[in-house]
Amino acid sequence: MKRSALQGWALSGPALIVTGVLFLAPMALVIVYSFWQRVGGSIDQTPTLANYQKILSDPTFANSLVNSLQVVTLTVIISVLVAYPFAYVIAYKVPPKWQGILLLLAVLPFWTSYVVRSYSWLLVLAKQGVVNNALTSSGLISDPISIANTRTGTIIAFVHFFTMVCALTIYASLRQIPDTYRKAARDLGASPFRTFVAVTLPLSLPGVVVGAFLTFVLAIGDFITPQIVGGGNELLLPQVIMLQINRRGDFPLAAALSVVLLLLVVIVYLISAKKLVLRRPT
Amino acid sequence: MRSRWIRGLIPALYLLLIYSFILLPVAVLMLFSFQASALPVPPFNGPSLRWYQELFADDRMISALWHSMIIGVISALIATIIGFLAAYALTRFRPRGSQILRGLIMSPLGVSYLVIGFGLSISANQLALGKSLWMVIVGHVVVNMPLAFAIIMSQIKEEDISYEKAARDLGASEFMVISRVVIPILSPGLLAAFLLSFTLSWDEFIISLFLTRFDVTLPVEIWSALRTGLNPQTNAAGTLVFVISVVVLVSAYAFTRRRKGASR
Amino acid sequence: MTKGSQVSIQGIDKFYGQSQILDDINLEFAAGSYVVVLGPSGSGKTTLLAILGGFVEATRGSVIIDGIDVTSATPSKRPTTTVFQDYALFPHMSVGQNVGFGLAMRGIKGDDRREQVEEALQLVGLPHVFDRNVTALSGGQRQRVALARALVVKPKVLLLDEPLGALDLKLRRQMQDELAHLQHTVGTTFVHVTHDQEEAMALADTIVILRDGQVEDAGAPERLYTRPATEFAAVFMGDSNVLPASVLKDTSGVNVVSINGLDVRFDTSESAPPEVVLSIRPEYLRVDRAGDVNLGMWRVAEKHFLGPIQRLVLTSGESQLNLTLPPTHKVDISEVIHISVDKDSIALFTVEGKSA
Numbered sequence: 050m051k052r053s054a055l056q057g058w059a060l061s062g063p064a065l066i067v068t069g070v071l072f073l074a075p076m077a078l079v080i081v082y083s084f085w086q087r088v089g090g091s092i093d094q095t096p097t098l099a100n101y102q103k104i105l106s107d108p109t110f111a112n113s114l115v116n117s118l119q120v121v122t123l124t125v126i127i128s129v130l131v132a133y134p135f136a137y138v139i140a141y142k143v144p145p146k147w148q149g150i151l152l153l154l155a156v157l158p159f160w161t162s163y164v165v166r167s168y169s170w171l172l173v174l175a176k177q178g179v180v181n182n183a184l185t186s187s188g189l190i191s192d193p194i195s196i197a198n199t200r201t202g203t204i205i206a207f208v209h210f211f212t213m214v215c216a217l218t219i220y221a222s223l224r225q226i227p228d229t230y231r232k233a234a235r236d237l238g239a240s241p242f243r244t245f246v247a248v249t250l251p252l253s254l255p256g257v258v259v260g261a262f263l264t265f266v267l268a269i270g271d272f273i274t275p276q277i278v279g280g281g282n283e284l285l286l287p288q289v290i291m292l293q294i295n296r297r298g299d300f301p302l303a304a305a306l307s308v309v310l311l312l313l314v315v316i317v318y319l320i321s322a323k324k325l326v327l328r329r330p331t
Numbered sequence: 332m333r334s335r336w337i338r339g340l341i342p343a344l345y346l347l348l349i350y351s352f353i354l355l356p357v358a359v360l361m362l363f364s365f366q367a368s369a370l371p372v373p374p375f376n377g378p379s380l381r382w383y384q385e386l387f388a389d390d391r392m393i394s395a396l397w398h399s400m401i402i403g404v405i406s407a408l409i410a411t412i413i414g415f416l417a418a419y420a421l422t423r424f425r426p427r428g429s430q431i432l433r434g435l436i437m438s439p440l441g442v443s444y445l446v447i448g449f450g451l452s453i454s455a456n457q458l459a460l461g462k463s464l465w466m467v468i469v470g471h472v473v474v475n476m477p478l479a480f481a482i483i484m485s486q487i488k489e490e491d492i493s494y495e496k497a498a499r500d501l502g503a504s505e506f507m508v509i510s511r512v513v514i515p516i517l518s519p520g521l522l523a524a525f526l527l528s529f530t531l532s533w534d535e536f537i538i539s540l541f542l543t544r545f546d547v548t549l550p551v552e553i554w555s556a557l558r559t560g561l562n563p564q565t566n567a568a569g570t571l572v573f574v575i576s577v578v579v580l581v582s583a584y585a586f587t588r589r590r591k592g593a594s595r
Numbered sequence: 596m597t598k599g600s601q602v603s604i605q606g607i608d609k610f611y612g613q614s615q616i617l618d619d620i621n622l623e624f625a626a627g628s629y630v631v632v633l634g635p636s637g638s639g640k641t642t643l644l645a646i647l648g649g650f651v652e653a654t655r656g657s658v659i660i661d662g663i664d665v666t667s668a669t670p671s672k673r674p675t676t677t678v679f680q681d682y683a684l685f686p687h688m689s690v691g692q693n694v695g696f697g698l699a700m701r702g703i704k705g706d707d708r709r710e711q712v713e714e715a716l717q718l719v720g721l722p723h724v725f726d727r728n729v730t731a732l733s734g735g736q737r738q739r740v741a742l743a744r745a746l747v748v749k750p751k752v753l754l755l756d757e758p759l760g761a762l763d764l765k766l767r768r769q770m771q772d773e774l775a776h777l778q779h780t781v782g783t784t785f786v787h788v789t790h791d792q793e794e795a796m797a798l799a800d801t802i803v804i805l806r807d808g809q810v811e812d813a814g815a816p817e818r819l820y821t822r823p824a825t826e827f828a829a830v831f832m833g834d835s836n837v838l839p840a841s842v843l844k845d846t847s848g849v850n851v852v853s854i855n856g857l858d859v860r861f862d863t864s865e866s867a868p869p870e871v872v873l874s875i876r877p878e879y880l881r882v883d884r885a886g887d888v889n890l891g892m893w894r895v896a897e898k899h900f901l902g903p904i905q906r907l908v909l910t911s912g913e914s915q916l917n918l919t920l921p922p923t924h925k926v927d928i929s930e931v932i933h934i935s936v937d938k939d940s941i942a943l944f945t946v947e948g949k950s951a
Contacts, residue, residue: 056505057424064417064436064476071473072439075450082453135349138342154350158357160576163534164550165569168557169356172363172371179359182373213353229683232650236670236677237697237748247696251687270443272537287445300453307446314441 082304092301100305110289114309117286120200120275121268124207125261131208132215132260137249139216140223152220155213167277170206171197174278198280206278207268214267215260222256223249262321266314286310357573364566371563382567392568395552398464399533402548406471407479407528411521413472414479419513422487423495433484437477447474448541455542466542471532478531479524486520526583530576599627599784600661600674600751602647607656609642609808616642617808620656624801629778629785631795634805635831640788641756643805647786648754649673660751671700674751678758682741684729690716690740691725697748715747716740718780720773735766742774746781755787759794771797792832796820804828826948829874836880836916838873852943856914861888861938867951872944877906877919879940882926886935890916895930909934 084096104110139151159166173179174197181193196202226249234244272287279285284292286306293303363371367379386392417436421429439447451470455462491513498512514521536550543551549572553565602624609617617639624630634640645651647658649670657666665673676697684693695712703711709725716722719739729737738758745753758774759767775798778785789795795802796816804811804819804827811831812824823829830837840854842863850863854873880890893909893916900922907926909916916934926932943951 053424054427057420060420060424061417061432061436063413064480065432067413067472067476068436068438071451071469072442072447075447075454076442078454078457079446079450131349134342134345138346142339142342151346155353157577158353160530160534160580161357161360161573162550162553162569164536164553164557165360165565165572166356168561168565169360169569172561173356173359175372177372179355179373209352209356212349227681227683229679229681230685232670233677233679233683233744234685234696236648236650236675237744238671238700239696240671243700248685252685266441266443270445272445287443290445290449294449303449304453307449310443310446314443318441 079304079307082301083308085301085304087299087301100302103302104305104309109284110306113284113286113289116200116283117269118313120203120207120285121265123204124211124268125264127204127208128211128215128264129219129257129261132212133219133257135212136216136219136223136256140220152217155216159210159213163273164277167206167273170202170209170274170278174202174205197278198282200279200283203275203279203285206274207271210274211260211264211268214263215257218260218263219253219256222253222259225256226252258321262317265317269313270310360566361570361573363563364570366563366566369562371561371566382563383571385564386567386571389564392549392552392556392564395547395549396571398546399549402464402468402471403529403533406468406475406532407525409468409472410475410479410528411483411525414476414481414524415483415514415517415521418480418483418487419509422484423492436480439474440477440481444474444535444537448538451538452541462542462544464543464546464548467539467548470538470542471528471535474535474538475528475531479528482524482527483517483520486517486523491516522583526580529579533576534572599625599782601626602630602752602784602786603659604643604647605657605659607643607646607658608654609639609646609651610654615808617646617653620808620810622803622810622813624784624786626661627782627784628800629775629798630787630801630803631799632786632788632803632805633790633792633795633831635790637807638805639808640790640805644677644754644756644786644788647752648675648677650677675754676745676748676750677754677756678738678741678745680756680758680760682737684737684740684744686728686730688729689725690721690727690729690732693729693740694744694747696744701748711747712743715743718746719743719777734761735770738762738770742777746777746783750783752784752786755785757789758787759789759791767794768797774798796832802832804831806831823874823942824950826872826874826944829942829944834877834917836873836875836877838875838914840871840873842867842869842871854914856912857891859888859890863943867943868945870946871951872946872948874942874944875916875936875940877917879936880916880918881935881937882918882920882924882932884933884935887938888936888941890934890936892931893934895926895928895932898926898928 082092083100084098086093086095086097086099104114135155139148143151161169171178175181176193176195176197178197180196184190185193196205230248230252231244234248235241239247270287272291275283275285276288276291281288286309290303290306290310293299293306362375364382365378365380367376367381417432421432448470451466451473452462455466460466494512494516495508498508503511534550535548536554539548539551540554547555549568553568556562556568557565602622604620604622604624607617607620608615620643632640632643642651646653649665649668649672653666657664659665660674665675670677685696688696691709691712694715695708698708698711713722713725716724719742721736721739721743724732724736724740729740732740741758755774759770762770771794774785774787787798799816801813802816802819803813806827812819812828819828820832823832826837829835838854838857840852842850842852845851850867851860852863852867852871852873853860891911893911895907896910896915897908899906899908903922904919905922905924905926907918907920909918909932918934920926945951
């Protein structure tokens with residue numbers, strides 16, 4: 050027993066070193082930095098809450114936080130609403146042997162470079178882009194509308210990606226539900242709609258929660274899409290962080306903002322933790 | 332009977348709608364990589380390979396491409412190996428506090444790449460380590476190892492322990508058990524972990540941005556190129572990335588099929 | 596208590612693409628009877644049950660319950676309910692919610708619903724589990740909840756898909772008794788699918804033996820056991836000694852059966868074909884000379900003590916017989932004993948397996 054425990058530690062050692070030295074330590078440093086201040090050209094290491102005070106008082110930061118939450122929440126809601134029927138159709142209305150290929154087809158477009166894909170959205174949504182082209186030439190509108198460089202553009206591009214993520218998690222949890230559960234509900238007199246509401250939907254919720262959580266975590270920290278597709282008009286939290294790092298070189302402030310970002314994720318995790326466990330039906 | 336047919340129509344239409352949405356930017360991307368004129372916007376004037384030629388002539392792009400491939404392979408390999416060892420250790424040896432260890436190993440998954448990249452860059456600064464492609468490998472191992480770990484954990488089954496017991500019973504050393512029994516059985520999971528790690532590393536932007544300076548990865552190079560203005564060359568780059576990804580995955584799939592066939 | 600319903604299965608065929616799963620099934624189940632559909636895997640028994648329940652559409656044929664053609668009715672509109680092999684209890688609902696589900700679908704609410712659910716739970720022997728979550732129950736308890744859920748809506752026919760497969764032997768025997776008792780109490784027609792012939796005999800008023808999508812034999816357990824219609828039925832229901840034989844005409848023109856490889860002859864009816872197969876159950880063989888047919892001297896090759904009986908393996912030349920005896924009958928290995936059997940206990944089949 051002793052020998053195995055030792056072997057266990059030895060084998061998991063590298064992973065623990067990576068986590069401890071290469072992840073936890075840098076994170077700790079970020080937290081430490083957040084309590085320092087940039088003064089002049091160097092960093093004053095006396096612990097201070099100045100950065101956090103600035104975040105709370107300065108409207109730029111408060112706004113970016115609110116904007117981020119609004120954009121990401123909308124993204125989560127829309128992505129789940131679009132993804133659920135999509136996953137449902139593939140899981141239940143498509144013959145099993147085609148399901149894998151259809152999922153692959155849905156995932157395939159995301160093997161293009163994220164940066165380039167974001168620029169593609171910019172092009173698609175731009176004033177002279179594909180969408181406006183189609184709308185004006187078909188006579189639906191007279192002048193091109195601006196979608197690119199707006200929050201709408203960011204949300205569209207986000208939803209594009211996260212619909213795929215949510216579809217995968219929802220599909221997985223739908224397939225986990227034994228067929229006999231739905232058969233039993235029908236057998237006992239439930240219509241297809243009532244079967245869905247009473248049995249399928251509740252049992253697929255873990256997949257919805259996982260997808261929503263992943264979407265939140267990935268979107269809230271994403272810099273590329275808001276920067277490229279959303280443009281510089283409205284700044285979200287990640288963009289503000291990058292601004293502090295690149296333009297202003299204020300690492301401590303950037304660190305404090307990063308801590309705020311982390312806290313957001315922790316809070317959301319704690320709220321959804323119970324629902325995140327995929328219940329295995331026995 | 333008629334109502335059943337229509338019930339199949341609405342789902343089909345929805346699928347079609349969503350697929351159009353999903354494929355739209357990619358289709359536009361690939362279409363305009365063959366643009367003849369200078370701007371990747373409508374109208375599309377004739378297919379031309381001009382931008383692909385410029386792409387392959389662009390030394391910075393091509394070396395960035397190589398960097399991304401090598402970093403992808405190395406970091407994915409390291410992430411998969413380390414993740415596998417940890418997953419195996421935690422499920423077979425169950426050291427005390429394995430729940431906490433699991434949580435610890437998976438913790439990077441909850442942290443945005445931006446913060447990880449930032450943290451690594453200021454840490455490197457503190458240690459007076461310069462930015463380099465090696466640092467990028469480190470960063471990618473940090474974010475991909477938890478994923479590899481999670482994938483392999485989900486593949487390790489209780490039932491397979493009897494194969495390992497049988498091997499030990501027949502005199503195999505610990506190393507033999509792992510190399511001759513555990514790894515072959517887990518190979519689909521290992522491959523999946525490796526491929527996912529490669530794919531994520533290959534396209535990873537923000538950590539690479541933080542940790543590189545002169546030698547960069549492909550996404551960072553594309554980003555720099557785009558700062559100076561839109562041109563279809565980056566469309567060509569994006570299409571190339573796509574084609575390479577597809578080729579890698581298809582050949583991996585074909586490879587596993589052939590192996591399965593041979594072992595029968 | 597519901598009065599059971601009469602079920603009529605007429606000309607059912609089922610094809611999946613080119614392969615035929617069921618071939619011209621014609622069966623009649625009496626009202627209020629316990630029917631067991633018995634067969635090996637691949638016999639089509641689960642498909643037949645699914646067709647009865649409305650989950651699978653037959654390629655041809657009809658299902659008629661109490662004179663009403665329900666062939667095109669969906670499961671929710673059919674007067675049948677099914678107890679699935681995995682019980683399919685909704686894990687996110689309590690026992691009470693599970694059992695009351697069918698009632699809720701029929702618009703029965705409140706106290707009325709609660710009362711009926713409690714009644715059904717009493718019936719299956721689980722009076723105090725209304726608020727428990729189903730995941731906290733044992734396998735046997737879940738089985739009962741599944742039964743309660745299916746019976747509370749008072750179906751005309753209850754369909755059971757290998758309901759006892761997941762239970763261990765002792766629990767299975769106990770549940771068999773309870774199922775039989777339950778069926779008698781409620782009076783509903785039960786159609787129960789299984790591959791276990793002991794279970795079939797313990798429970799059924801009528802057994803239907805299916806093989807490769809066709810009905811091999813159907814009838815009361817006793818008749819099926821003692822006078823099986825086909826060789827397959829003889830061998831599937833309990834143990835059987837199978838011996839090939841030829842039929843010759845003796846000097847006076849009477850048909851005589853001659854067992855291959857043994858010096859054994861006996862008369863038989865006029866209509867026997869030249870090549871036949873004999874089937875004799877192990878318990879019908881006698882270790883004395885009192886039977887009609889003298890089977891000669893056999894050597895005891897193996898002896899197995901099985902508790903209530905002992906099983907002997909006997910050999911004579913190339914031939915082998917299985918014999919069962921009470922353990923009180925003392926016999927030694929290598930002993931040579933005389934074996935005989937009554938002519939009534941021999942079943943004759945053609946080479947194709949049909950009754951001769």
